[in-house]
Amino acid sequence: MRFILKTHYQQDIDVFKHNGQRFWFGLLALLVIVAPLFIDTFYLGELSLVYIYAIAGIGLMLLVGHTGLVSLGHAAFLAIGAYAHAWFIGKGWPLPLSILLAGLLSAAAGAMVGRPTLRMTGIYLAIATLAFAHIVEQIIAHWEPVTGGFRGQLVPDAVFMGFDLSRGIPFYYLCLFVVVLCLLAALNLLRSPTGRSMVAIRDSEISAQSMGIDLARTKTIAFAVSAGFTGVAGALFAHKLGYLAPDAFTMLTSIQLLLMVVVGGLGSMHGVFYGAIFIVVLPQFIAIMRDTLPTAIGQLPGLEPGLFGLILVLFLIFEPLGIYGRWLKVKQFFDEFPLYRKATHKRQKSYLRTERLR
Template sequence: MRFFFKTDYNQDINLFRDGVDRFWYGLLILALLVAPSVLEDFYLGEISYVFVLSIIGIGLMLLTGFTGQVSLGHAAFLGIGAYTHAVLLSHGAPFPVSMAAAALLSAAVGVAIGFPALRLTGIYLAIATLAFAFIIEHVLIKWESVTGGFKGFPVERPEYFGITITDDIPFYYLSLFCLVLAVLAALNLLRSPTGRAFIAIRDSEIAAQSMGVNLARYKTTAFAVSAGFTGFGGALFAHKIGYLAPDAFNILLSIQLLLMVVVGGLGSIHGAIFGAMFVGALPQAIAIGRDYLPETIARQPGLEPGLFGLILVFFILFEPYGIYGRWLKVKLYFSLFPLYKKATFKKQKSYTKSERNR
């Protein structure tokens, strides 16, 4: 078992805890860089999809996992980013400009939604964001002159220096690069006063307000930042699916995104990535499992959303800390073995003094 002795205040805000972490993360990046030379195109496409989901998951994690604001409408921000990027590309905008515009427009819409929802919490906030998702879906359907309505909207395949960046290998590296940028941006945000204010609001709004945190300002900022990350991921998502249609950004997608952060582990950037790996692999697992199920069950049209809901319920009941929380328990088990006690992670009621009279 390793013990960490802090001798510098900067150790609390360093990106890596020690040299061991730097080694393993560096090895992971190296493995991802050489993966296209040993993997087939199908697996590269699936990994790229996980990268895109991870960027979107980081955006939702900043809002739900670190600020405590539940959202069932992030498919709308994803759609705004995807359509903005695709429309600008069709009008000849450079690829980086259209991606930046997708993130900025999504963030602006996040401010417009976050400010009126300041007085809402819990299930009421979830209902409000769900209504917003329905509104955006209908806007995408009715605004045919821009979005194409039900006919859909083709996504351009930009080419630079003779390389089409949406091909398998270039898109893999592009998604990896964007994911690294998103992770670094999120980690630096969480180390800043703004990120610490987000966490304070999540833990106790009353305590945060008593310490001088402006709830309206930081909740609105959380919505804007979360929507910006999601819109940024939406630009890559547009290239992944290749052809945009309003029904691709429905309530089921919002539930999948929420499932991703809950199953991965709320309150952790690692959790967003683990959740993206889980959600990205689950449809393939279901498709394989259909071959071994009775025909009457395998042909049920609602099998996939039903399993998503069932898995979400099971994780909330039996593993509320998600996959990343389970991984931490496994690491601690082997660190303390054979002195590990079963009650180490026994769930106990906890609250701050400011919440005792609520």
């Protein structure tokens, strides 16, 4: 077990808590940088997809895991980012500017939806985002001059300083670069007063308010930042898909994003990456399962969404802290080997009072 001797206040908000973390994250960084040398193109593409989902997941984690607000419509922000990016690139704008603008546009849309609905409690926000996502879906399907409607449109190649970054190894590095940038931005946001007030709001709105936090402002910022990250992910997702059509951004996508942060572990950036790996691996796993299982079960339509639902339910009942929470428990078990007590992680229950009188 490691005891950290704190000799400076700055240590409380360090991104890396101790040298052990520096070593392991350094090793991980080295591994993902040299990865293209060892793994073949297909798995490299899947790894890029993990990074793209992770960017969207960082955004959603800030909202759901750190601010405690639920969005059922994040696919809309993914779509806004993707279509905006395709449009800007098509107009011949430089790649970094286009990705940035896609993110900003999504953030603006997020602030626009968030501002009026954030006065509401949980379910109202959830359902408002769901409604927003449906409206965006319809706009995409019917605004043909810009989006290509139901037929969809080709995404132009991402060319930067003469290099084509839209597929293969260059695309992998592009995704890696953006995900690291986003992760650092999110971690730094969480160390800042804004990030801390977000966490305070999650833990108790009333106590946050009595400490002088402007609830509406902080929530709007959280929503906009979350939408912004998801928009950036959308820009990269557009290149990954290659062809944009409205059916790539449905309610199922929103739920998938939500599943990612829940399964990964709410309230931790580690969880985002575990979740991203999980939702990229699961469809592959199902594809393999389909071949080995008897056809009656293997060829069922709707097997994938059904399994997504089942896993969501099982995680919420048995391990609400997700994969990362389970990892922490296992680690603690070995840290305190003979002395581990199960009750350490007993779940806090809070019995409901009506939301209608508040």
